[in-house]
Amino acid sequence: MTKIAWYKKPEMIVALSALLISVVTTIIGIYSTMIDRSYARASVWPRVELFRSFSPEKGHFSYGVMNNGTGPAVIKYAKITHNDKPVKKWSDFIVGTRLVQSHIGTRILxxxxxxxxxxxxxxxxxxxxxxxxxQIAIELCYCSIYDECWMVDRSNQPIEIAHCEISDEQRFMQ
Known part of the structure; x- marks a missing residue:
């Protein structure tokens, strides 16, 4: 009687085939989950941009913040400097004019x-x-709902960062 090698036995062929199919299915499942997570992040990606506008005829000048992304931007802080010195509110260096202002730090856009x-x-x-x-520099730090964070200044080139941190001395409070 001839002895059959263990890997040539029908039950071992079935077992190894099942093992191979399980490994391939697991790899496909992991890859699919990675794609789903990437899609979920992309579907709520914020893109904050700073802009200024002025109308010489009307005598209006303004700074604005716009979210051109696909999801909400959680603004963690604003930093505004005038002559390289941090300011707490607009009236610290803009005086004697009629101005309308909105809070830009710590809000959801x-x-x-x-x-x-x-x-x-x-x-x-x-x-x-x-x-x-x-002489005015503006910097905003914002995050997505997945806590992916970016910092943007007036160049409107967001820089991805680990998290938003700023000292109270530099934080714009307005």
Missing amino acids: PSQANISAITIKDKAYLTEILKMDE
Whole structure:
């Protein structure tokens, strides 16, 4: 009687086939889960941009924040500096004008929404404001609902960061 090698026995062929199919199915399942997670993140990806606008005829000047992404932006902090010095509120360096302001730090900005951080309505003050504009730096740190965070400044080139941190001395409080 001839002895058959263990791997040639019918029950071992069936067992090894089942094992191979299980391994392939597991790999496909893991890959599919990775794709689903990537799609979920992409479907709620925020893209915050800063903009300014002015109308010389009306004497209006404004800074705004816009979310052009597909999901909400959780704004963690705003940092505004004038002549490289952090400011707490607009009135620290913009005085004697008519201004309308909105809170821009620690808020949720829905997708395709924008807010006007500040609007100055003073035709006589417009030239001085345009000169000040060159000395103002604005930085926002925001996150997606999955806690993926970015920092953006007036160049509108978001930089991915691990998390948003800022000292209270530098935080814009307005």
